[in-house]
Amino acid sequence: MTSSEASLLARLSLNQETIRQWSLPELADGCARAGLRGVGLWRAPVRAYGPRAAARLVRDAGLVVTSLCRGGFFTAEDPAERRAALADNRAAVEEAATLGTGTLVLVSGGLPPGSRDLPGARERVADALAELAPYAAERGVRLALEPLHPMYAADRCVVSTLAQALDLAERFPADQVGVVVDTYHLWWDDTIDAQLARAGGPAPTTGAEAVPGRIAAFQLADWITPLPEGVLLGRGQLGDGAVDLRRFRARVDAAGYRGPIEVEIFNPSLWSRDGAEVLTEVIARFTAHVA
Structure with a gap:
Protein backbone atom coordinates (compact mmCIF):
# COMPACT_ATOMS: atom_id res chain seq x y z
CA MET A 1 0.00 0.00 0.00
CA THR A 2 1.33 3.41 -0.95
CA SER A 3 1.50 6.30 1.52
CA SER A 4 -1.30 8.01 -0.42
CA GLU A 5 -3.53 4.95 -0.12
CA ALA A 6 -2.75 4.67 3.59
CA SER A 7 -3.62 8.32 4.10
CA LEU A 8 -6.98 7.87 2.39
CA LEU A 9 -7.71 4.66 4.27
CA ALA A 10 -7.20 6.57 7.51
CA ARG A 11 -10.18 8.75 6.49
CA LEU A 12 -12.50 5.78 5.92
CA SER A 13 -15.59 5.77 8.14
CA LEU A 14 -18.28 3.10 8.21
CA ASN A 15 -21.84 4.35 8.20
CA GLN A 16 -23.95 2.20 10.50
CA GLU A 17 -26.51 1.39 7.81
CA THR A 18 -23.93 -0.44 5.71
CA ILE A 19 -23.87 -3.24 8.31
CA ARG A 20 -27.31 -2.77 9.81
CA GLN A 21 -27.25 -6.28 11.26
CA TRP A 22 -24.64 -5.21 13.83
CA SER A 23 -25.69 -3.80 17.18
CA LEU A 24 -23.92 -0.66 18.37
CA PRO A 25 -21.45 -2.64 20.52
CA GLU A 26 -20.74 -4.96 17.57
CA LEU A 27 -20.26 -1.94 15.32
CA ALA A 28 -17.80 -0.27 17.69
CA ASP A 29 -15.87 -3.48 18.28
CA GLY A 30 -15.81 -4.51 14.62
CA CYS A 31 -14.63 -1.12 13.39
CA ALA A 32 -11.95 -0.91 16.07
CA ARG A 33 -10.68 -4.40 15.23
CA ALA A 34 -10.53 -3.47 11.54
CA GLY A 35 -8.47 -0.37 12.29
CA LEU A 36 -11.09 2.19 11.34
CA ARG A 37 -11.19 5.49 13.16
CA GLY A 38 -14.74 6.68 12.53
CA VAL A 39 -18.37 5.62 12.36
CA GLY A 40 -21.47 7.38 11.08
CA LEU A 41 -24.48 6.75 13.30
CA TRP A 42 -28.27 6.89 12.93
CA ARG A 43 -30.66 8.34 15.45
CA ALA A 44 -33.00 5.38 16.04
CA PRO A 45 -30.36 2.91 17.27
CA VAL A 46 -28.57 5.69 19.18
CA ARG A 47 -31.76 6.63 21.00
CA ALA A 48 -32.52 2.98 21.73
CA TYR A 49 -29.05 2.52 23.25
CA GLY A 50 -28.96 5.95 24.90
CA PRO A 51 -26.97 8.87 23.43
CA ARG A 52 -24.61 9.20 26.42
CA ALA A 53 -23.99 5.46 26.53
CA ALA A 54 -23.43 5.39 22.76
CA ALA A 55 -20.96 8.27 23.00
CA ARG A 56 -19.03 6.46 25.72
CA LEU A 57 -19.08 3.18 23.78
CA VAL A 58 -17.66 4.76 20.64
CA ARG A 59 -15.09 6.78 22.55
CA ASP A 60 -13.89 3.75 24.55
CA ALA A 61 -13.39 1.87 21.26
CA GLY A 62 -11.03 4.62 20.08
CA LEU A 63 -13.48 5.86 17.44
CA VAL A 64 -15.12 9.17 16.61
CA VAL A 65 -18.64 9.75 15.32
CA THR A 66 -18.23 11.33 11.90
CA SER A 67 -21.92 12.19 11.40
CA LEU A 68 -25.38 11.64 12.80
CA CYS A 69 -28.26 10.92 10.46
CA ARG A 70 -30.76 12.32 10.29
CA GLY A 71 -32.72 15.45 10.88
CA GLY A 72 -34.77 17.46 8.41
CA PHE A 73 -38.25 16.87 6.90
CA PHE A 74 -39.09 20.55 6.97
CA THR A 75 -41.61 20.88 4.15
CA ALA A 76 -44.97 20.44 5.90
CA GLU A 77 -47.41 23.30 5.45
CA ASP A 78 -49.41 22.66 8.62
CA PRO A 79 -48.09 24.88 11.48
CA ALA A 80 -48.38 22.12 14.08
CA GLU A 81 -46.43 19.71 11.90
CA ARG A 82 -43.76 22.34 11.32
CA ARG A 83 -43.42 22.97 15.07
CA ALA A 84 -43.10 19.24 15.66
CA ALA A 85 -40.41 18.95 12.99
CA LEU A 86 -38.41 21.81 14.50
CA ALA A 87 -38.68 20.25 17.96
CA ASP A 88 -37.46 16.92 16.63
CA ASN A 89 -34.54 18.61 14.91
CA ARG A 90 -33.53 20.42 18.08
CA ALA A 91 -33.49 17.01 19.75
CA ALA A 92 -31.31 15.71 16.91
CA VAL A 93 -28.89 18.60 17.46
CA GLU A 94 -28.67 17.70 21.15
CA GLU A 95 -28.02 14.06 20.28
CA ALA A 96 -25.26 15.03 17.83
CA ALA A 97 -23.64 17.24 20.47
CA THR A 98 -23.79 14.43 23.02
CA LEU A 99 -22.13 12.05 20.55
CA GLY A 100 -19.38 14.59 19.92
CA THR A 101 -20.02 14.93 16.20
CA GLY A 102 -20.09 18.31 14.53
CA THR A 103 -22.20 17.06 11.61
CA LEU A 104 -25.95 16.51 11.61
CA VAL A 105 -27.19 15.26 8.22
CA LEU A 106 -30.48 16.75 7.07
CA VAL A 107 -32.89 15.38 4.46
CA SER A 108 -35.21 18.20 3.46
CA GLY A 109 -38.51 16.32 3.10
CA GLY A 110 -40.74 15.87 0.06
CA LEU A 111 -43.81 17.63 -1.22
CA PRO A 112 -46.77 17.81 1.16
CA PRO A 113 -49.74 15.68 0.08
CA GLY A 114 -51.49 17.25 -2.89
CA SER A 115 -48.81 19.90 -3.45
CA ARG A 116 -46.83 20.53 -6.63
CA ASP A 117 -45.05 23.62 -5.32
CA LEU A 118 -41.35 22.71 -5.29
CA PRO A 119 -40.10 26.32 -4.85
CA GLY A 120 -42.44 26.83 -1.91
CA ALA A 121 -41.28 23.62 -0.27
CA ARG A 122 -37.63 24.67 -0.64
CA GLU A 123 -38.40 28.03 0.95
CA ARG A 124 -39.83 26.23 3.97
CA VAL A 125 -36.53 24.36 4.21
CA ALA A 126 -34.73 27.72 4.27
CA ASP A 127 -37.08 28.98 6.98
CA ALA A 128 -36.30 25.94 9.12
CA LEU A 129 -32.55 26.33 8.63
CA ALA A 130 -32.83 29.95 9.75
CA GLU A 131 -34.36 28.81 13.04
CA LEU A 132 -32.08 25.84 13.62
CA ALA A 133 -28.66 27.03 12.46
CA PRO A 134 -27.92 29.37 15.39
CA TYR A 135 -29.28 26.81 17.86
CA ALA A 136 -27.00 24.13 16.43
CA ALA A 137 -23.97 26.42 16.24
CA GLU A 138 -24.27 27.21 19.95
CA ARG A 139 -23.87 23.47 20.58
CA GLY A 140 -20.97 22.93 18.19
CA VAL A 141 -23.05 21.20 15.53
CA ARG A 142 -23.09 22.07 11.84
CA LEU A 143 -26.21 21.37 9.79
CA ALA A 144 -25.39 19.36 6.66
CA LEU A 145 -28.06 19.51 3.96
CA GLU A 146 -28.04 16.43 1.73
CA PRO A 147 -29.36 16.57 -1.84
CA LEU A 148 -30.94 13.29 -2.92
CA HIS A 149 -31.36 11.89 -6.42
CA PRO A 150 -34.35 13.47 -8.25
CA MET A 151 -36.32 10.24 -8.01
CA TYR A 152 -36.83 11.13 -4.32
CA ALA A 153 -38.12 14.67 -4.94
CA ALA A 154 -41.82 13.96 -4.53
CA ASP A 155 -41.86 12.03 -1.28
CA ARG A 156 -38.52 12.46 0.47
CA CYS A 157 -36.30 15.34 -0.62
CA VAL A 158 -37.14 18.44 -2.67
CA VAL A 159 -33.42 19.29 -2.78
CA SER A 160 -32.16 17.24 -5.71
CA THR A 161 -28.86 18.74 -6.84
CA LEU A 162 -25.74 20.07 -5.20
CA ALA A 163 -26.51 23.46 -6.76
CA GLN A 164 -29.90 23.56 -5.01
CA ALA A 165 -28.34 22.52 -1.71
CA LEU A 166 -25.68 25.23 -2.03
CA ASP A 167 -28.27 27.84 -2.94
CA LEU A 168 -29.89 27.15 0.43
CA ALA A 169 -26.71 26.69 2.45
CA GLU A 170 -25.12 29.89 1.19
CA ARG A 171 -27.82 31.96 2.89
CA PHE A 172 -26.08 31.09 6.17
CA PRO A 173 -22.52 31.18 7.53
CA ALA A 174 -20.41 28.32 6.19
CA ASP A 175 -19.58 27.09 9.67
CA GLN A 176 -23.30 26.75 10.45
CA VAL A 177 -24.76 25.15 7.31
CA GLY A 178 -22.90 22.89 4.88
CA VAL A 179 -23.81 20.19 2.39
CA VAL A 180 -23.43 16.44 2.09
CA VAL A 181 -21.86 15.06 -1.07
CA ASP A 182 -23.05 11.50 -1.73
CA THR A 183 -21.89 9.71 -4.86
CA TYR A 184 -25.10 7.67 -5.11
CA HIS A 185 -27.20 10.80 -5.38
CA LEU A 186 -24.93 13.08 -7.40
CA TRP A 187 -22.85 10.96 -9.80
CA TRP A 188 -25.13 11.65 -12.79
CA ASP A 189 -24.97 15.47 -12.64
CA ASP A 190 -22.87 16.99 -15.44
CA THR A 191 -22.43 20.20 -13.41
CA ILE A 192 -20.93 18.39 -10.43
CA ASP A 193 -17.32 19.50 -10.98
CA ALA A 194 -18.29 23.15 -11.01
CA GLN A 195 -20.56 22.73 -8.00
CA LEU A 196 -17.87 20.92 -6.01
CA ALA A 197 -15.48 23.76 -6.74
CA ARG A 198 -18.15 26.19 -5.59
CA ALA A 199 -18.68 24.16 -2.43
CA GLY A 200 -14.99 24.30 -1.66
CA GLY A 201 -15.16 28.03 -1.07
CA PRO A 202 -12.78 30.74 -2.28
CA ALA A 203 -9.05 30.36 -1.83
CA PRO A 204 -7.66 32.70 0.85
CA THR A 205 -5.77 35.76 -0.29
CA THR A 206 -2.27 36.35 1.04
CA GLY A 207 -2.38 36.81 4.79
CA ALA A 208 -6.10 36.09 5.04
CA GLU A 209 -7.74 33.20 6.86
CA ALA A 210 -9.24 30.43 4.77
CA VAL A 211 -13.00 30.57 4.37
CA PRO A 228 -32.50 -4.56 -6.74
CA GLU A 229 -34.86 -3.33 -4.00
CA GLY A 230 -36.44 -0.22 -5.45
CA VAL A 231 -35.08 3.26 -5.11
CA LEU A 232 -34.43 3.25 -1.37
CA LEU A 233 -32.53 0.01 -0.81
CA GLY A 234 -30.71 -0.28 -4.11
CA ARG A 235 -27.27 1.11 -3.36
CA GLY A 236 -24.38 -0.96 -4.61
CA GLN A 237 -21.12 -2.10 -3.04
CA LEU A 238 -18.17 0.02 -4.13
CA GLY A 239 -17.01 -0.99 -7.59
CA ASP A 240 -20.18 -2.85 -8.56
CA GLY A 241 -21.82 -0.07 -10.54
CA ALA A 242 -21.54 2.97 -12.79
CA VAL A 243 -19.90 5.56 -10.53
CA ASP A 244 -16.29 6.60 -11.15
CA LEU A 245 -15.59 6.65 -7.43
CA ARG A 246 -11.90 7.48 -7.64
CA ARG A 247 -12.46 10.46 -9.90
CA PHE A 248 -15.33 11.67 -7.73
CA ARG A 249 -13.17 11.42 -4.61
CA ALA A 250 -10.35 13.29 -6.34
CA ARG A 251 -12.72 16.14 -7.26
CA VAL A 252 -13.98 16.37 -3.67
CA ASP A 253 -10.39 16.47 -2.45
CA ALA A 254 -9.59 19.14 -5.03
CA ALA A 255 -12.40 21.24 -3.55
CA GLY A 256 -10.44 21.26 -0.30
CA TYR A 257 -12.32 18.64 1.68
CA ARG A 258 -10.04 16.61 3.95
CA GLY A 259 -12.59 15.07 6.31
CA PRO A 260 -13.92 11.55 6.80
CA ILE A 261 -15.15 9.49 3.86
CA GLU A 262 -18.19 7.46 4.90
CA VAL A 263 -19.32 4.33 3.13
CA GLU A 264 -23.12 4.31 3.38
CA ILE A 265 -24.79 1.46 1.50
CA PHE A 266 -28.43 0.46 1.95
CA ASN A 267 -28.63 -3.04 0.53
CA PRO A 268 -30.36 -6.11 2.00
CA SER A 269 -27.82 -8.42 0.37
CA LEU A 270 -25.14 -6.90 2.59
CA TRP A 271 -27.38 -7.03 5.66
CA SER A 272 -27.89 -10.77 5.22
CA ARG A 273 -24.15 -11.51 5.39
CA ASP A 274 -21.65 -11.77 8.21
CA GLY A 275 -20.82 -8.24 9.31
CA ALA A 276 -17.07 -8.76 9.63
CA GLU A 277 -16.99 -10.22 6.12
CA VAL A 278 -18.84 -7.19 4.75
CA LEU A 279 -16.46 -4.78 6.49
CA THR A 280 -13.42 -6.60 5.13
CA GLU A 281 -14.94 -6.32 1.66
CA VAL A 282 -15.73 -2.61 2.12
CA ILE A 283 -12.11 -1.88 3.05
CA ALA A 284 -10.82 -3.89 0.08
CA ARG A 285 -13.22 -2.17 -2.33
CA PHE A 286 -12.35 1.26 -0.90
CA THR A 287 -8.66 0.57 -1.51
CA ALA A 288 -9.29 -0.75 -5.03
CA HIS A 289 -11.82 1.79 -6.27
CA VAL A 290 -11.50 4.95 -4.19
CA ALA A 291 -7.90 5.31 -2.96
Missing part, protein backbone atom coordinates in the same frame (compact mmCIF):
# COMPACT_ATOMS: atom_id res chain seq x y z
CA PRO A 212 -14.58 27.31 5.52
CA GLY A 213 -15.79 25.15 2.66
CA ARG A 214 -19.39 24.00 2.44
CA ILE A 215 -18.69 20.25 2.21
CA ALA A 216 -19.60 18.93 5.64
CA ALA A 217 -19.68 15.21 4.78
CA PHE A 218 -18.70 12.93 1.91
CA GLN A 219 -20.44 9.57 1.46
CA LEU A 220 -19.90 6.69 -0.94
CA ALA A 221 -22.13 4.11 -2.56
CA ASP A 222 -22.31 2.80 -6.10
CA TRP A 223 -25.20 2.97 -8.59
CA ILE A 224 -26.23 -0.44 -9.84
CA THR A 225 -28.92 -1.39 -12.33
CA PRO A 226 -31.50 -2.72 -12.23
CA LEU A 227 -32.17 -1.34 -8.76
Whole structure:
Protein backbone atom coordinates (compact mmCIF):
# COMPACT_ATOMS: atom_id res chain seq x y z
CA MET A 1 0.00 0.00 0.00
CA THR A 2 1.33 3.41 -0.95
CA SER A 3 1.50 6.30 1.52
CA SER A 4 -1.30 8.01 -0.42
CA GLU A 5 -3.53 4.95 -0.12
CA ALA A 6 -2.75 4.67 3.59
CA SER A 7 -3.62 8.32 4.10
CA LEU A 8 -6.98 7.87 2.39
CA LEU A 9 -7.71 4.66 4.27
CA ALA A 10 -7.20 6.57 7.51
CA ARG A 11 -10.18 8.75 6.49
CA LEU A 12 -12.50 5.78 5.92
CA SER A 13 -15.59 5.77 8.14
CA LEU A 14 -18.28 3.10 8.21
CA ASN A 15 -21.84 4.35 8.20
CA GLN A 16 -23.95 2.20 10.50
CA GLU A 17 -26.51 1.39 7.81
CA THR A 18 -23.93 -0.44 5.71
CA ILE A 19 -23.87 -3.24 8.31
CA ARG A 20 -27.31 -2.77 9.81
CA GLN A 21 -27.25 -6.28 11.26
CA TRP A 22 -24.64 -5.21 13.83
CA SER A 23 -25.69 -3.80 17.18
CA LEU A 24 -23.92 -0.66 18.37
CA PRO A 25 -21.45 -2.64 20.52
CA GLU A 26 -20.74 -4.96 17.57
CA LEU A 27 -20.26 -1.94 15.32
CA ALA A 28 -17.80 -0.27 17.69
CA ASP A 29 -15.87 -3.48 18.28
CA GLY A 30 -15.81 -4.51 14.62
CA CYS A 31 -14.63 -1.12 13.39
CA ALA A 32 -11.95 -0.91 16.07
CA ARG A 33 -10.68 -4.40 15.23
CA ALA A 34 -10.53 -3.47 11.54
CA GLY A 35 -8.47 -0.37 12.29
CA LEU A 36 -11.09 2.19 11.34
CA ARG A 37 -11.19 5.49 13.16
CA GLY A 38 -14.74 6.68 12.53
CA VAL A 39 -18.37 5.62 12.36
CA GLY A 40 -21.47 7.38 11.08
CA LEU A 41 -24.48 6.75 13.30
CA TRP A 42 -28.27 6.89 12.93
CA ARG A 43 -30.66 8.34 15.45
CA ALA A 44 -33.00 5.38 16.04
CA PRO A 45 -30.36 2.91 17.27
CA VAL A 46 -28.57 5.69 19.18
CA ARG A 47 -31.76 6.63 21.00
CA ALA A 48 -32.52 2.98 21.73
CA TYR A 49 -29.05 2.52 23.25
CA GLY A 50 -28.96 5.95 24.90
CA PRO A 51 -26.97 8.87 23.43
CA ARG A 52 -24.61 9.20 26.42
CA ALA A 53 -23.99 5.46 26.53
CA ALA A 54 -23.43 5.39 22.76
CA ALA A 55 -20.96 8.27 23.00
CA ARG A 56 -19.03 6.46 25.72
CA LEU A 57 -19.08 3.18 23.78
CA VAL A 58 -17.66 4.76 20.64
CA ARG A 59 -15.09 6.78 22.55
CA ASP A 60 -13.89 3.75 24.55
CA ALA A 61 -13.39 1.87 21.26
CA GLY A 62 -11.03 4.62 20.08
CA LEU A 63 -13.48 5.86 17.44
CA VAL A 64 -15.12 9.17 16.61
CA VAL A 65 -18.64 9.75 15.32
CA THR A 66 -18.23 11.33 11.90
CA SER A 67 -21.92 12.19 11.40
CA LEU A 68 -25.38 11.64 12.80
CA CYS A 69 -28.26 10.92 10.46
CA ARG A 70 -30.76 12.32 10.29
CA GLY A 71 -32.72 15.45 10.88
CA GLY A 72 -34.77 17.46 8.41
CA PHE A 73 -38.25 16.87 6.90
CA PHE A 74 -39.09 20.55 6.97
CA THR A 75 -41.61 20.88 4.15
CA ALA A 76 -44.97 20.44 5.90
CA GLU A 77 -47.41 23.30 5.45
CA ASP A 78 -49.41 22.66 8.62
CA PRO A 79 -48.09 24.88 11.48
CA ALA A 80 -48.38 22.12 14.08
CA GLU A 81 -46.43 19.71 11.90
CA ARG A 82 -43.76 22.34 11.32
CA ARG A 83 -43.42 22.97 15.07
CA ALA A 84 -43.10 19.24 15.66
CA ALA A 85 -40.41 18.95 12.99
CA LEU A 86 -38.41 21.81 14.50
CA ALA A 87 -38.68 20.25 17.96
CA ASP A 88 -37.46 16.92 16.63
CA ASN A 89 -34.54 18.61 14.91
CA ARG A 90 -33.53 20.42 18.08
CA ALA A 91 -33.49 17.01 19.75
CA ALA A 92 -31.31 15.71 16.91
CA VAL A 93 -28.89 18.60 17.46
CA GLU A 94 -28.67 17.70 21.15
CA GLU A 95 -28.02 14.06 20.28
CA ALA A 96 -25.26 15.03 17.83
CA ALA A 97 -23.64 17.24 20.47
CA THR A 98 -23.79 14.43 23.02
CA LEU A 99 -22.13 12.05 20.55
CA GLY A 100 -19.38 14.59 19.92
CA THR A 101 -20.02 14.93 16.20
CA GLY A 102 -20.09 18.31 14.53
CA THR A 103 -22.20 17.06 11.61
CA LEU A 104 -25.95 16.51 11.61
CA VAL A 105 -27.19 15.26 8.22
CA LEU A 106 -30.48 16.75 7.07
CA VAL A 107 -32.89 15.38 4.46
CA SER A 108 -35.21 18.20 3.46
CA GLY A 109 -38.51 16.32 3.10
CA GLY A 110 -40.74 15.87 0.06
CA LEU A 111 -43.81 17.63 -1.22
CA PRO A 112 -46.77 17.81 1.16
CA PRO A 113 -49.74 15.68 0.08
CA GLY A 114 -51.49 17.25 -2.89
CA SER A 115 -48.81 19.90 -3.45
CA ARG A 116 -46.83 20.53 -6.63
CA ASP A 117 -45.05 23.62 -5.32
CA LEU A 118 -41.35 22.71 -5.29
CA PRO A 119 -40.10 26.32 -4.85
CA GLY A 120 -42.44 26.83 -1.91
CA ALA A 121 -41.28 23.62 -0.27
CA ARG A 122 -37.63 24.67 -0.64
CA GLU A 123 -38.40 28.03 0.95
CA ARG A 124 -39.83 26.23 3.97
CA VAL A 125 -36.53 24.36 4.21
CA ALA A 126 -34.73 27.72 4.27
CA ASP A 127 -37.08 28.98 6.98
CA ALA A 128 -36.30 25.94 9.12
CA LEU A 129 -32.55 26.33 8.63
CA ALA A 130 -32.83 29.95 9.75
CA GLU A 131 -34.36 28.81 13.04
CA LEU A 132 -32.08 25.84 13.62
CA ALA A 133 -28.66 27.03 12.46
CA PRO A 134 -27.92 29.37 15.39
CA TYR A 135 -29.28 26.81 17.86
CA ALA A 136 -27.00 24.13 16.43
CA ALA A 137 -23.97 26.42 16.24
CA GLU A 138 -24.27 27.21 19.95
CA ARG A 139 -23.87 23.47 20.58
CA GLY A 140 -20.97 22.93 18.19
CA VAL A 141 -23.05 21.20 15.53
CA ARG A 142 -23.09 22.07 11.84
CA LEU A 143 -26.21 21.37 9.79
CA ALA A 144 -25.39 19.36 6.66
CA LEU A 145 -28.06 19.51 3.96
CA GLU A 146 -28.04 16.43 1.73
CA PRO A 147 -29.36 16.57 -1.84
CA LEU A 148 -30.94 13.29 -2.92
CA HIS A 149 -31.36 11.89 -6.42
CA PRO A 150 -34.35 13.47 -8.25
CA MET A 151 -36.32 10.24 -8.01
CA TYR A 152 -36.83 11.13 -4.32
CA ALA A 153 -38.12 14.67 -4.94
CA ALA A 154 -41.82 13.96 -4.53
CA ASP A 155 -41.86 12.03 -1.28
CA ARG A 156 -38.52 12.46 0.47
CA CYS A 157 -36.30 15.34 -0.62
CA VAL A 158 -37.14 18.44 -2.67
CA VAL A 159 -33.42 19.29 -2.78
CA SER A 160 -32.16 17.24 -5.71
CA THR A 161 -28.86 18.74 -6.84
CA LEU A 162 -25.74 20.07 -5.20
CA ALA A 163 -26.51 23.46 -6.76
CA GLN A 164 -29.90 23.56 -5.01
CA ALA A 165 -28.34 22.52 -1.71
CA LEU A 166 -25.68 25.23 -2.03
CA ASP A 167 -28.27 27.84 -2.94
CA LEU A 168 -29.89 27.15 0.43
CA ALA A 169 -26.71 26.69 2.45
CA GLU A 170 -25.12 29.89 1.19
CA ARG A 171 -27.82 31.96 2.89
CA PHE A 172 -26.08 31.09 6.17
CA PRO A 173 -22.52 31.18 7.53
CA ALA A 174 -20.41 28.32 6.19
CA ASP A 175 -19.58 27.09 9.67
CA GLN A 176 -23.30 26.75 10.45
CA VAL A 177 -24.76 25.15 7.31
CA GLY A 178 -22.90 22.89 4.88
CA VAL A 179 -23.81 20.19 2.39
CA VAL A 180 -23.43 16.44 2.09
CA VAL A 181 -21.86 15.06 -1.07
CA ASP A 182 -23.05 11.50 -1.73
CA THR A 183 -21.89 9.71 -4.86
CA TYR A 184 -25.10 7.67 -5.11
CA HIS A 185 -27.20 10.80 -5.38
CA LEU A 186 -24.93 13.08 -7.40
CA TRP A 187 -22.85 10.96 -9.80
CA TRP A 188 -25.13 11.65 -12.79
CA ASP A 189 -24.97 15.47 -12.64
CA ASP A 190 -22.87 16.99 -15.44
CA THR A 191 -22.43 20.20 -13.41
CA ILE A 192 -20.93 18.39 -10.43
CA ASP A 193 -17.32 19.50 -10.98
CA ALA A 194 -18.29 23.15 -11.01
CA GLN A 195 -20.56 22.73 -8.00
CA LEU A 196 -17.87 20.92 -6.01
CA ALA A 197 -15.48 23.76 -6.74
CA ARG A 198 -18.15 26.19 -5.59
CA ALA A 199 -18.68 24.16 -2.43
CA GLY A 200 -14.99 24.30 -1.66
CA GLY A 201 -15.16 28.03 -1.07
CA PRO A 202 -12.78 30.74 -2.28
CA ALA A 203 -9.05 30.36 -1.83
CA PRO A 204 -7.66 32.70 0.85
CA THR A 205 -5.77 35.76 -0.29
CA THR A 206 -2.27 36.35 1.04
CA GLY A 207 -2.38 36.81 4.79
CA ALA A 208 -6.10 36.09 5.04
CA GLU A 209 -7.74 33.20 6.86
CA ALA A 210 -9.24 30.43 4.77
CA VAL A 211 -13.00 30.57 4.37
CA PRO A 212 -14.58 27.31 5.52
CA GLY A 213 -15.79 25.15 2.66
CA ARG A 214 -19.39 24.00 2.44
CA ILE A 215 -18.69 20.25 2.21
CA ALA A 216 -19.60 18.93 5.64
CA ALA A 217 -19.68 15.21 4.78
CA PHE A 218 -18.70 12.93 1.91
CA GLN A 219 -20.44 9.57 1.46
CA LEU A 220 -19.90 6.69 -0.94
CA ALA A 221 -22.13 4.11 -2.56
CA ASP A 222 -22.31 2.80 -6.10
CA TRP A 223 -25.20 2.97 -8.59
CA ILE A 224 -26.23 -0.44 -9.84
CA THR A 225 -28.92 -1.39 -12.33
CA PRO A 226 -31.50 -2.72 -12.23
CA LEU A 227 -32.17 -1.34 -8.76
CA PRO A 228 -32.50 -4.56 -6.74
CA GLU A 229 -34.86 -3.33 -4.00
CA GLY A 230 -36.44 -0.22 -5.45
CA VAL A 231 -35.08 3.26 -5.11
CA LEU A 232 -34.43 3.25 -1.37
CA LEU A 233 -32.53 0.01 -0.81
CA GLY A 234 -30.71 -0.28 -4.11
CA ARG A 235 -27.27 1.11 -3.36
CA GLY A 236 -24.38 -0.96 -4.61
CA GLN A 237 -21.12 -2.10 -3.04
CA LEU A 238 -18.17 0.02 -4.13
CA GLY A 239 -17.01 -0.99 -7.59
CA ASP A 240 -20.18 -2.85 -8.56
CA GLY A 241 -21.82 -0.07 -10.54
CA ALA A 242 -21.54 2.97 -12.79
CA VAL A 243 -19.90 5.56 -10.53
CA ASP A 244 -16.29 6.60 -11.15
CA LEU A 245 -15.59 6.65 -7.43
CA ARG A 246 -11.90 7.48 -7.64
CA ARG A 247 -12.46 10.46 -9.90
CA PHE A 248 -15.33 11.67 -7.73
CA ARG A 249 -13.17 11.42 -4.61
CA ALA A 250 -10.35 13.29 -6.34
CA ARG A 251 -12.72 16.14 -7.26
CA VAL A 252 -13.98 16.37 -3.67
CA ASP A 253 -10.39 16.47 -2.45
CA ALA A 254 -9.59 19.14 -5.03
CA ALA A 255 -12.40 21.24 -3.55
CA GLY A 256 -10.44 21.26 -0.30
CA TYR A 257 -12.32 18.64 1.68
CA ARG A 258 -10.04 16.61 3.95
CA GLY A 259 -12.59 15.07 6.31
CA PRO A 260 -13.92 11.55 6.80
CA ILE A 261 -15.15 9.49 3.86
CA GLU A 262 -18.19 7.46 4.90
CA VAL A 263 -19.32 4.33 3.13
CA GLU A 264 -23.12 4.31 3.38
CA ILE A 265 -24.79 1.46 1.50
CA PHE A 266 -28.43 0.46 1.95
CA ASN A 267 -28.63 -3.04 0.53
CA PRO A 268 -30.36 -6.11 2.00
CA SER A 269 -27.82 -8.42 0.37
CA LEU A 270 -25.14 -6.90 2.59
CA TRP A 271 -27.38 -7.03 5.66
CA SER A 272 -27.89 -10.77 5.22
CA ARG A 273 -24.15 -11.51 5.39
CA ASP A 274 -21.65 -11.77 8.21
CA GLY A 275 -20.82 -8.24 9.31
CA ALA A 276 -17.07 -8.76 9.63
CA GLU A 277 -16.99 -10.22 6.12
CA VAL A 278 -18.84 -7.19 4.75
CA LEU A 279 -16.46 -4.78 6.49
CA THR A 280 -13.42 -6.60 5.13
CA GLU A 281 -14.94 -6.32 1.66
CA VAL A 282 -15.73 -2.61 2.12
CA ILE A 283 -12.11 -1.88 3.05
CA ALA A 284 -10.82 -3.89 0.08
CA ARG A 285 -13.22 -2.17 -2.33
CA PHE A 286 -12.35 1.26 -0.90
CA THR A 287 -8.66 0.57 -1.51
CA ALA A 288 -9.29 -0.75 -5.03
CA HIS A 289 -11.82 1.79 -6.27
CA VAL A 290 -11.50 4.95 -4.19
CA ALA A 291 -7.90 5.31 -2.96
